[in-house]
Amino acid sequence: MATVESASIRNIAVVGHGGTGKTSLCESFLFVSGKTERFGKVDDGTSLFDFEPEEQKRHISISTASNFIDWDKCKINIIDTPGDANFFMETMNALRVADGAVVLIDAVGGVEFQTEKVWELLKERTMPSLFFVNRMDRERANFFAAVDSIRSKLQTKPTICFLPIGKEEAFKGLIDLINMKALYFEDPRGKVKRTDIPAELLEEAQSYRDTMVEDIAECDEALMEKYLEEGELNVEDLRKGLRQAVLAGSIVPITAGAAPKAIGVGTLLDMIVHYLPSPIDRGAVSGKNPVTGEEATREPDVTAPFSALVFKTIADPYAGKLTLFRVFSGKASPDSTFSNTTRRVTEKFGNIFHLEGKHQKPADAVVAGDIAAVAKLKEAVTGDTFSDEKNPVVFDKLPGLPALMSFAISPKAKGDEDKIISSLNRILEEDPTLILKRDDETREIILSGMGQVHIEVTVEKLKRKFGVDVDLRTPKVPYKETIKGKTRVQGRYKKQSGGRGQFGDTWIEIEPLPRGEGFEFADRIVGGVIPKQYIPAVEKGIVEAMLDGVLAGYPTVDVRVSLVDGSFHAVDSSEMAFKIAGSMGFKKGIVQCQPTLLEPIVNIEIEISDEYLGDVIGNLNSRRGRVLGMESKGTNQVIRGQVPLAEILTYAADLRSITSGRGTFRYEHSHYEEVPAPIAEKIIALSKKDKEEE
Ligand SMILES: Nc1nc2c(ncn2[C@@H]2O[C@H](COP(=O)(O)OP(=O)(O)OP(=O)(O)O)[C@@H](O)[C@H]2O)c(=O)[nH]1
Ligand SMILES: [Mg+2]
Numbered sequence: 001m002a003t004v005e006s007a008s009i010r011n012i013a014v015v016g017h018g019g020t021g022k023t024s025l026c027e028s029f030l031f032v033s034g035k036t037e038r039f040g041k042v043d044d045g046t047s048l049f050d051f052e053p054e055e056q057k058r059h060i061s062i063s064t065a066s067n068f069i070d071w072d073k074c075k076i077n078i079i080d081t082p083g084d085a086n087f088f089m090e091t092m093n094a095l096r097v098a099d100g101a102v103v104l105i106d107a108v109g110g111v112e113f114q115t116e117k118v119w120e121l122l123k124e125r126t127m128p129s130l131f132f133v134n135r136m137d138r139e140r141a142n143f144f145a146a147v148d149s150i151r152s153k154l155q156t157k158p159t160i161c162f163l164p165i166g167k168e169e170a171f172k173g174l175i176d177l178i179n180m181k182a183l184y185f186e187d188p189r190g191k192v193k194r195t196d197i198p199a200e201l202l203e204e205a206q207s208y209r210d211t212m213v214e215d216i217a218e219c220d221e222a223l224m225e226k227y228l229e230e231g232e233l234n235v236e237d238l239r240k241g242l243r244q245a246v247l248a249g250s251i252v253p254i255t256a257g258a259a260p261k262a263i264g265v266g267t268l269l270d271m272i273v274h275y276l277p278s279p280i281d282r283g284a285v286s287g288k289n290p291v292t293g294e295e296a297t298r299e300p301d302v303t304a305p306f307s308a309l310v311f312k313t314i315a316d317p318y319a320g321k322l323t324l325f326r327v328f329s330g331k332a333s334p335d336s337t338f339s340n341t342t343r344r345v346t347e348k349f350g351n352i353f354h355l356e357g358k359h360q361k362p363a364d365a366v367v368a369g370d371i372a373a374v375a376k377l378k379e380a381v382t383g384d385t386f387s388d389e390k391n392p393v394v395f396d397k398l399p400g401l402p403a404l405m406s407f408a409i410s411p412k413a414k415g416d417e418d419k420i421i422s423s424l425n426r427i428l429e430e431d432p433t434l435i436l437k438r439d440d441e442t443r444e445i446i447l448s449g450m451g452q453v454h455i456e457v458t459v460e461k462l463k464r465k466f467g468v469d470v471d472l473r474t475p476k477v478p479y480k481e482t483i484k485g486k487t488r489v490q491g492r493y494k495k496q497s498g499g500r501g502q503f504g505d506t507w508i509e510i511e512p513l514p515r516g517e518g519f520e521f522a523d524r525i526v527g528g529v530i531p532k533q534y535i536p537a538v539e540k541g542i543v544e545a546m547l548d549g550v551l552a553g554y555p556t557v558d559v560r561v562s563l564v565d566g567s568f569h570a571v572d573s574s575e576m577a578f579k580i581a582g583s584m585g586f587k588k589g590i591v592q593c594q595p596t597l598l599e600p601i602v603n604i605e606i607e608i609s610d611e612y613l614g615d616v617i618g619n620l621n622s623r624r625g626r627v628l629g630m631e632s633k634g635t636n637q638v639i640r641g642q643v644p645l646a647e648i649l650t651y652a653a654d655l656r657s658i659t660s661g662r663g664t665f666r667y668e669h670s671h672y673e674e675v676p677a678p679i680a681e682k683i684i685a686l687s688k689k690d691k692e693e694e
Contacts, residue, residue: 006300006369007280010076010272011326013094015122016104017112018083018661021134023049023061024259025104025268026080032190032265033069041260048357049080053464054457062457064090064312066324066371067356072273077371083114085664086454089401089433090312093382095121096398097311097326097371100276101129102268107141107167107256110149113609113662116634119154128246128276131158131254132268136171143167143256150254153635158254159215160208161242162267165201174256174264175201177209178238183267190262213238219245239274246275279369285328287385287395290341296393298329300368305391306330306338310384311371313430317465320376321429324355325386328395332366332374332386340377341394342384349374381429402666403435403448405652407455408476410445412469420445423466427458434458441555442476451652477646478600479683480672481549482558483593486511491585493577503572504581506530506538507565510589513558515598515672519546522562530566530578537575538563541582550587551595551680552687557672558598561586597680598672600645606655607638608663615658623647624676642670 014022026049027040040047045056049065061082068077079098081091095101101122105111122129133146143164150158162174165182173184175197182201184193197205216238217227223241227233233241245251253275257264279300287307289296298307312324325332332338337348353360353373366372380386385394411420421436424447428434435448449455455472462468488509495502513520521539530538539561546556563582604625608616610632616639617627625643632638643651648667655663675683 004075004367004370006302006367007278008074009279009369010074010276011079011097011099011279011369011371012076012272012276013079013081013091013098013101014104015081015091015095015101015115015118016083017106017109017114018060020083020104020106020109020112020115021259022083022104023047023080025102025132025134025257025265026065026067026078028190028259028262028265029069029076029078029269030067032262033071033269034189035067035069039260039262051358054460057460058453060084062087062090064094065355065357068354069269071269074273074278075370076269076272079371084453085114085117085661086449086451086457088114088117088450089398089431091118092121092398092401093311095125095127097309098127099279099282099369100272101127102272103129103131103252105131105133105146105150107133107135107143107146108138110146111153113659116153116636117664119156126249128249129252130246130268130271130276131252132264133164133254133256134259136164136167136256137169137258137261137263139168141167141171147254155634156252157215159212159242159251161212161253161271162255162264163201163205163208164256165198171258171263174267175205176267177205177212178235178242180205180209185261185263185266188262190266192266215251216241216245219248219250243275247277247281279328285395287393290344290392290394298393301329302331302367304329304368305388305393306332306386307388307393307395308332308386309395310380310382310386313380313382315426315430315465317426321380322373322375323377323380324371324373326371327366327368329368330388331368332372333364337389338386339389339392340380340384341387341392342397343379345379346389347377347379347386350376382432401433401450402668403433403450404665404667405451405455406446406448406475406649407472408442408444408474409447409459409470409472412471416468416470417445419466419468420462420470423462423468424458426466427461431458439475439478441478444475446475447472451656474649477649479552479554479675480598481551481554481556481595482598483510483512483556483590483595485592485594487589487592488564489585489589489592491581491583491588493581493584494572495577501569501572502574502577502580503569504534504538504574504577504579505567506563506578506581506585508538508542508582508585508589509562509564510586510593511560511562512593513560515558517558519543519557520560522560524562524564525566530563530568531573534568534573534575534578535563537579538582541579541584542586544579545583545586549595550590551597552684553691554597556590556595597675597683599675601642601670601673602645602648602667603640603670604643604648604665604667605638605640606663606665607633607636608655608659610635610637612659612663613637613639616655616663619654619658623651643667644673644675645669 030036031039165173217224284297286297308325308327314322492505627641629640
């Protein structure tokens, strides 16, 4: 494929809450632009963007997919992002390489939670954006209510540039407020028929046009002057002024449509080409010189030194790894070498491709601003920087998202343990939000991710791509044991068996330490009643005994043991004998010290939409949680508190159902606390039962 000019590229991320019609809109782009003969649909699994089996089964997007079209002499790279919170990292990565965003709003539901989340990112990046009110053909569609929800929930005043004509079944077109024309989309390919505005709509159109003109004039002093003098701005002024304002992030235009009927889609493409930035408009990006540590910028210029950023990795057991990257400066050519400055290795491009959904189209070269894919790189992962070897630069890495849900995984077939780990590591390469670790305390393999769906999808991929079938369980809670009382106790080990016997005799004091202090061993032997060389053995015996607590087999913590007295035998004493004596004394003593069970407590931060505050706090209380503070953030509430880990392992699903998905949370370990007696009894009984079964 021939290369394009940077100025005629548009990199567009399509974003918004789950189910707003992002994928349908991207399909509509392909169809309306003539790239596809057949209009792909999400619902029957024919979408070129939702091509993964896990997406087709659920009718939702799980990962970003890209394709490109030609429209009005531009190459538009379309990145379809998932709306589900489980896959938000995909959206975050897509926004790093997009120059503009199309934000979908459901004409029936208005702004929903994930749209608020993604809007925060767009604002942070001052990303030029357009609003598209989709699903205007649905029952109860209401364009103006959607606009109001943008005002109240996103605290942004969109500028209405197109008004819908009709709604629900009767939705058939738009009024173009810049050109003051009516646009009808009755052609199945989405071609526009332009007419004069029907008389009955003219007054409303004029009034919205006035507001739009004022919005645009307010962004530019010269335009404002002209507007005040002449009382009007011409189409050229408006288009130019609007473009400047959108690029600066001061205006977000809004239009409407119905993606699967191709209504309003061609108009949106025109807006993307005209109002959203090319890589040249977006300007230089900055990173660091990895050698000097100084700031380094890269201009979107094909003659500048090469730099690029990896925004996605796809693991394929047969074709190997596919790496998707955006070039920020210079160009990438097949067979050229470059430096992966994040990993400090040199690699070589093989063939370079442009992606068309899951298909690949070979490219001669990829210029600054364009996106492309390359197969079989050895080390690259998402977030890495590629750079000219002689002019190194490294771009910031995105901070990861905290894993919220963990499962213990085990193979369905015995002997597959190693294969699970190696295959999961391949999947981890494409998905940095997954964490795989072995819990030394509970001896489980723990897979953590963003939520239930995320883990389930990963397990399905594991089976489909690598043929490994696993079971998921709620992970065990790493309880601990401690004591509340103290004691002084003798541990004495004596064995006479014909020849040389065994003899070790110890007196120890056991007492509690403050929470979190762990273990302390004090040697208070005087006068050599136990010879020096046996004392470490006593400690070793105690430490081993501590690992298997008396209550339920959990490790004992926050205890001080002092070795205070004892005796030995010149012939029969040995390290082994003293180790056993120490262990015996500890086990005997600990039961006299009111042993208790401890559980991990986590700090939790929950962000929810206002209306669910009461329900969420009620639920938190029923989970033995404590609310420590609350603050509002826009129209949301942030609750901070502490909850036992045991209660949080299943929290994600609850929060989702209480808030209809309008809630997120994060947590981190804080400290250990005593388990309330009735709950401790249950845990102890359960552990006894487990032991008996073993
Ligand atoms: N009536 C109507 N249905 C639509 C419209 N756009 C999308 N849909 C339907 O809405 C459902 C969700 O559409 P998708 O395109 O998968 O939505 P999405 O935003 O990609 O969803 P996620 O990828 O899960 O975030 C599908 O059943 C579509 O057929 C529309 O304009 N009108
Ligand atoms: Mg989708």
